[in-house]
Every structure is written in C-alpha cells, then in structure tokens.
Amino acid sequence: QGVGTWIPSSPFGRESGGRPPACWISMAKKEGSNKSVLDLERYLNQPVKVKYSGGREVKGILKGHDAVANLVLDDVQEYLRDPEDPYKVSDETRNLGLVVARGTSVMLICPVDGTEEIANPFAGA
DSSP: OOTTOOOTTOTTOTTTTTSOOHHHHHHHHHHTSSOOSSOOGGGTTSEEEEEETTSOEEEEEEEEEOTTOOEEEEEEEEEEEOSSOTTSEEEEEEEEEEEEEOGGGEEEEEESTTOOOOOOTTTTO
16 A cells, blocks of 8 residues: 555545544644653752652662653662561661663652651551
C-alpha cells in the first residue's frame, strides 16, 4: 500500500486517503511532547527522598530526571531495614554514591526540605 491509497479498514474514509485529519496529527504532537506530569525541575540540586516499589528508601541530591521519572541521584544514602521487622526502616544507612533510578520502580519522590515525619494517628486505633 502506497502513501495516499485508500485503506478499506480505516475509519477515516476514502476522501482522506485513510489518514486521520491534519488537525488530529498536530494535536497529537502537542500532547505527545516530552512534558511530564511531575514538576521535578524545582527540586534539581536539592535533597529528595525516594521510595521504590520493593520497599527500599533512599535520600540523595536530584541531579536529573526525564518524563517517565527516571532519576539521577548523587550522594545517595540507603536506609536499611530493621532485621527483626522488614517493614520498618531503621536509622542505619549505607552510602551508595551516584544512582540512576528507573522510573518504573519509583513509587514516591519527596523533597527533604520542608517535610517532617509525624506519628501515625491511626496506629493505636
């Protein structure tokens, strides 16, 4: 099938040559730009805390990112887990240095500055 030939199964019909209207293509280009839902630009070169899908938690300086939340972190410290309770993170850390985090495994990105940990009000209920 050459360019501009009619494709019988196309929903766009014979008059358009089986192609979507030009306005749809231009809209798709605008919507399909590399713009991310997350506004991570404001956190560049600032400390962030990252939680992964496997439960690991790290803290480091955000050096770069892309539209799918792949992250580049520097001076990274991983928070180790309590050996007796694997769901609890201990205060013990280990240095990892420079880390590239794959966006599919990132569950939470939180700036360190301006946040504080509070007690769970529902833990005693």
